[in-house]
Amino acid sequence: MAHVEIKNINKAFETGKSILSAVSFTINDGEFVSLLGASGCGKTTILRIIAGLETADSGSVLIDGQDVGAASPKDRDIAMVFQNYALYPHLNVRENISMGLTLRKIARPEISRRVQETAALLGIEEYLDRRPSALSGGQRQRVALARALVRRPKVFLLDEPLSNLDALLRDKTRSELKLLFERVKGTVIYVTHDQVEAMTMSSRIIVLNKGRIEQIGAPQEIYSKPRTAFVASFLGTPSMNLFDVSKAIQCGLLSQTAFGSKSALMAGIRPEEILVSQRRQDGFVEVEILVAEPTGALTILTLKTGVDLRAVVKGSFNNARQKIWISLPDQHLHFFPN
Amino acid sequence: MTARRSYWLNWVYALPALIMIAVVNVVPMGQTFWWSSGFGRLSSDSRLWGVLRNTTMFTFFAVSAELVLGLAIALLLAQKFYGRGFVRAAVLIPWALPTAVMAMAWRWIFNADYGVLGDIFYKFHLSSSPNIPWLASPGLAFFSCVLADVWKTTPFMAILLMSGLAAIPSELYEAALMDGAGTWRRFWMITFPMLKPTIAVAVIFRAIQTFGIFDLIWVLTGGGPGGKTQTIALYVYDVVFRYQELGYGCTLTLVMATALISFSTIFMLLLRPKSS
Ligand SMILES: Nc1ncnc2c1ncn2[C@@H]1O[C@H](COP(=O)(O)OP(=O)(O)O)[C@@H](O)[C@H]1O
Numbered sequence: 001m002a003h004v005e006i007k008n009i010n011k012a013f014e015t016g017k018s019i020l021s022a023v024s025f026t027i028n029d030g031e032f033v034s035l036l037g038a039s040g041c042g043k044t045t046i047l048r049i050i051a052g053l054e055t056a057d058s059g060s061v062l063i064d065g066q067d068v069g070a071a072s073p074k075d076r077d078i079a080m081v082f083q084n085y086a087l088y089p090h091l092n093v094r095e096n097i098s099m100g101l102t103l104r105k106i107a108r109p110e111i112s113r114r115v116q117e118t119a120a121l122l123g124i125e126e127y128l129d130r131r132p133s134a135l136s137g138g139q140r141q142r143v144a145l146a147r148a149l150v151r152r153p154k155v156f157l158l159d160e161p162l163s164n165l166d167a168l169l170r171d172k173t174r175s176e177l178k179l180l181f182e183r184v185k186g187t188v189i190y191v192t193h194d195q196v197e198a199m200t201m202s203s204r205i206i207v208l209n210k211g212r213i214e215q216i217g218a219p220q221e222i223y224s225k226p227r228t229a230f231v232a233s234f235l236g237t238p239s240m241n242l243f244d245v246s247k248a249i250q251c252g253l254l255s256q257t258a259f260g261s262k263s264a265l266m267a268g269i270r271p272e273e274i275l276v277s278q279r280r281q282d283g284f285v286e287v288e289i290l291v292a293e294p295t296g297a298l299t300i301l302t303l304k305t306g307v308d309l310r311a312v313v314k315g316s317f318n319n320a321r322q323k324i325w326i327s328l329p330d331q332h333l334h335f336f337p338n
Numbered sequence: 339m340t341a342r343r344s345y346w347l348n349w350v351y352a353l354p355a356l357i358m359i360a361v362v363n364v365v366p367m368g369q370t371f372w373w374s375s376g377f378g379r380l381s382s383d384s385r386l387w388g389v390l391r392n393t394t395m396f397t398f399f400a401v402s403a404e405l406v407l408g409l410a411i412a413l414l415l416a417q418k419f420y421g422r423g424f425v426r427a428a429v430l431i432p433w434a435l436p437t438a439v440m441a442m443a444w445r446w447i448f449n450a451d452y453g454v455l456g457d458i459f460y461k462f463h464l465s466s467s468p469n470i471p472w473l474a475s476p477g478l479a480f481f482s483c484v485l486a487d488v489w490k491t492t493p494f495m496a497i498l499l500m501s502g503l504a505a506i507p508s509e510l511y512e513a514a515l516m517d518g519a520g521t522w523r524r525f526w527m528i529t530f531p532m533l534k535p536t537i538a539v540a541v542i543f544r545a546i547q548t549f550g551i552f553d554l555i556w557v558l559t560g561g562g563p564g565g566k567t568q569t570i571a572l573y574v575y576d577v578v579f580r581y582q583e584l585g586y587g588c589t590l591t592l593v594m595a596t597a598l599i600s601f602s603t604i605f606m607l608l609l610r611p612k613s614s
């Protein structure tokens with residue numbers, strides 16, 4: 001188990017087209033950290049640089065304080081679970097799992113013991129003699145995990161391991177994965193574009209946008225104190241409302257006296273923090289409902305105001321008049337430079 | 339448009355091509371069967387067995403050498419290096435040349451009096467004299483023909499294999515790299531098994547072509563010396579045009595077709611992907 005330090009990594013595949021800029025972060029021993037960002041923002045590239053499959057233009061990767069920049073992938077003692085699993089199609093599951101040990105010249109009895117143990121941990125003992133082509137997506141994903149776990153590496157790199165599973169299996173596997181890595185006390189860097197995965201699984205989240213780190217913090221911290229408008233809009237469903245303070249003042253949602261000094265900024269409020277009333281109330285503004293989308297437990301209301309605004313109310317929502325009164329509580333407002 | 343009408347229309351569109359194929363393929367094939375005679379002669383034809391052995395040996399040596407060289411070239415050209423596009427195009431040149439033209443060039447190269455190959459052997463002290471009878475010596479002529487054929491058709495093999503290599507996901511190699519597999523291990527664990535279907539197609543294709551080889555050998559040796567390089571296509575030519583025995587020539591053609599069909603079947607069965 002190990003401590004990973006990424007220092008000021010820069011990468012461009014073509015000159016002038018920067019893919020990663022000044023990426024730095026630290027992962028503590030036994031920590032489960034998510035790299036969260038939209039597709040194409042450079043998450044996989046970061047993992048590949050840590051694994052040694054790609055070289056950074058500048059910056060360094062330290063594992064347990066040692067610069068591994070010159071070490072080949074096999075000498076870094078890192079295991080990676082690839083997004084499409086990358087199982088060897090012509091080897092059976094047992095051979096797939098044990099290959100990393102066989103090539104490291106581990107004794108045969110030890111290998112078979114560890115393969116058996118790991119297969120049991122992941123519930124894939126029945127499939128050990130099958131080829132990957134005879135497995136379902138979920139089973140393949142387990143084999144890929146087993147191949148990483150069996151090596152007991154210092155660091156696990158997981159590249160969107162759940163993205164190829166269907167929604168139901170994904171929800172189930174998410175919690176299993178979390179337990180699994182808690183059990184083996186693994187140091188994990190988990191790449192995902194799914195905010196729910198990042199929020200539920202990790203002790204810290206690194207939010208990435210176009211090759212730059214936007215914010216690093218615990219899930220709750222990132223959710224409640226987003227440092228940038230990007231982070232604010234990336235986490236939470238439906239996403240945070242973002243609008244110009246000046247426009248909100250114009251249409252009466254915010255008061256000139258309280259927020260006039262902030263009129264150059266951008267404001268944000270989560271849909272669930274907007275107060276909604278069916279009757280006229282003091283300090284509330286009357287707005288028209290454009291769309292009401294019931295999702296079961298909640299209904300999402302898209303409102304017609306001077307700014308784009310969505311609010312969330314509990315349960316189903318019946319309002320024939322298509323009118324409600326809303327208020328934006330001061331304490332739930334976030335402000336970002338515009 | 340109804341499905342039925344479009345079905346008939348498809349046939350109408352295909353008709354010109356079908357007529358062409360019928361005229362140039364089906365009719366001659368039918369005629370071959372119709373004209374063939376003298377099947378009893380096959381067993382007593384002492385030339386035939388030598389010719390079949392020549393053809394099989396030629397096919398075996400040429401296609402094996404092509405496969406090994408073609409694979410090596412394909413693996414090299416799959417690497418990224420400066421000027422790869424140019425090298426890829428250059429490698430194709432031998433294949434693009436008309437056979438008769440390149441065979442003439444090889445006749446010069448092989449010439450016993452002024453050929454460059456003998457000279458190279460002499461300069462590197464591999465031979466005591468520059469005058470080596472590459473095409474006239476019974477021991478050498480066969481392999482000289484194989485060499486010229488390999489030179490011409492290796493690029494084709496390389497191109498086919500390169501397309502097969504391109505279809506192997508790079509993550510597999512990266513996973514192997516992290517598992518600690520060296521170059522050799524990666525080849526046998528990933529490249530070769532995943533390339534097998536492509537190899538099968540390429541070898542069958544090339545073997546069928548090589549088994550029927552005529553033009554290259556016709557220009558280089560004409561089948562000589564002493565029938566040492568006579569393949570079945572040259573023998574059929576001799577039987578039909580020199581000895582004017584059309585019926586027996588047709589029979590030999592059928593023998594050749596049978597040999598090819600059995601070879602392809604056996605090879606396909608051997609390389610059939612194992613179902614798990
Ligand atoms: N080998 C490569 N050559 C050129 N561009 C690449 C290469 N690998 C990745 N990229 C580019 O780098 C960017 C980030 O890719 P990636 O790290 O795979 O993103 P993510 O995993 O976050 O979806 C993308 O725009 C991608 O096109």
Ligand SMILES: [Mg+2]
Pocket residue numbers: 040043044045083159
């Ligand atoms: Mg990716």
